[in-house]
Amino acid sequence: MAFDQDLIRAIRQELETRKQILLVSHIRPDGDAIGSLLGMGLALQAAGKRVSMVLAEGVPANFHFLEGSDQVQTRPRGQYDWVCVLDCSDLERVGPALDKLGAPDLNVDHHPTNLGFARINLVDTRAVATAEIIAGLLSELNLPLTLPVASALLTGLITDTIGFRTSNMTPEALCLAAEMMEKGANLPDIYHKALVGRSFEAIRFWGVGLSKVQRNGRMVWTSVSLEDRAAVKYPGRDDADLVNVLSAVDGVDVALIFVEQPHGSVKVSWRSRPGFDVSQIAILFGGGGHAAASGAELRGSLAEVQAAVLDATRPIIN
Numbered sequence: 001m002a003f004d005q006d007l008i009r010a011i012r013q014e015l016e017t018r019k020q021i022l023l024v025s026h027i028r029p030d031g032d033a034i035g036s037l038l039g040m041g042l043a044l045q046a047a048g049k050r051v052s053m054v055l056a057e058g059v060p061a062n063f064h065f066l067e068g069s070d071q072v073q074t075r076p077r078g079q080y081d082w083v084c085v086l087d088c089s090d091l092e093r094v095g096p097a098l099d100k101l102g103a104p105d106l107n108v109d110h111h112p113t114n115l116g117f118a119r120i121n122l123v124d125t126r127a128v129a130t131a132e133i134i135a136g137l138l139s140e141l142n143l144p145l146t147l148p149v150a151s152a153l154l155t156g157l158i159t160d161t162i163g164f165r166t167s168n169m170t171p172e173a174l175c176l177a178a179e180m181m182e183k184g185a186n187l188p189d190i191y192h193k194a195l196v197g198r199s200f201e202a203i204r205f206w207g208v209g210l211s212k213v214q215r216n217g218r219m220v221w222t223s224v225s226l227e228d229r230a231a232v233k234y235p236g237r238d239d240a241d242l243v244n245v246l247s248a249v250d251g252v253d254v255a256l257i258f259v260e261q262p263h264g265s266v267k268v269s270w271r272s273r274p275g276f277d278v279s280q281i282a283i284l285f286g287g288g289g290h291a292a293a294s295g296a297e298l299r300g301s302l303a304e305v306q307a308a309v310l311d312a313t314r315p316i317i318n
Helices: 005-017 031-046 091-098 130-140 147-160 171-182 187-196 200-210 226-232 242-246 279-284 302-317
Strands: 020-024 050-054 082-086 106-109 120-123 214-216 219-224 254-261 265-272 293-299
Touching: 005 120, 005 130, 020 031, 020 091, 031 050, 031 082, 031 130, 031 147, 082 091, 106 130, 130 147, 130 171, 147 171, 147 187, 171 187, 200 219, 200 226, 200 242, 219 242, 219 302, 226 254, 242 254, 242 265, 254 302, 265 279, 265 302, 279 293, 279 302, 293 302
Parallel strands: 020 050, 020 082, 082 106, 106 120, 219 254
Antiparallel strands: 214 219, 254 265, 265 293
């Protein structure tokens, strides 16, 4: 991966003098957010830096297998002289983690909808995952690629490409995965824990969502209410990756899931086949992401949000 060397020099110079580093990523963290956070955080620690890692909602249980996950806090504690945001297209997605800390110093991301909100913005939309950018950055900065770092970065690669099968996969990403394996990262184990394994509650969550699936032409969708989630005792606020199951339906170009959140909002996730850019729909609702995978969180009831989003999505497949 080729980097702007002026940016690399600026990052290197700043890291040489900074003493208290804060790394943060987005709410409802996925494997790339967690893998990027741990990959960069553990590498900086191995180089002797004092690093705090923060996710406002913590690390989901299915990623607790990653070394360093027990270090992740839900809010910053103390003072910091350098702040880095990972895998976030905009600061709102960080949640309250950066309240009162001002603009971040570094923004590392691969989303096309990134707003360039930091002093230094290292954004490469060609990367299949932010973890791919982090791997290249660690190499440029001569930071150690230990086994825990390699495992974290491989987790980011595997999850954001849904097991190396998204349309943006590249030979470079596969070579990087092989490099992480050479460092000792266990691909089959990570693949199972991050993508295949599911809790009993998550499977019940799928059951509720699948029982409500609807289809209109080449678009399929479902919804899960707060009552549904409570009934199956699913603890997360995410969709348990159910949207990826919906996207596998034959003859469907766009799949959506609507997950009701506390305090009057609904999380919407889109998935699409090549040739359909759902990120532009997500942007209309204050969200963002990729052409094939995007999301947004909207205020309103489940019925209201579903009606508005479906109306806005239909035209791209008609």
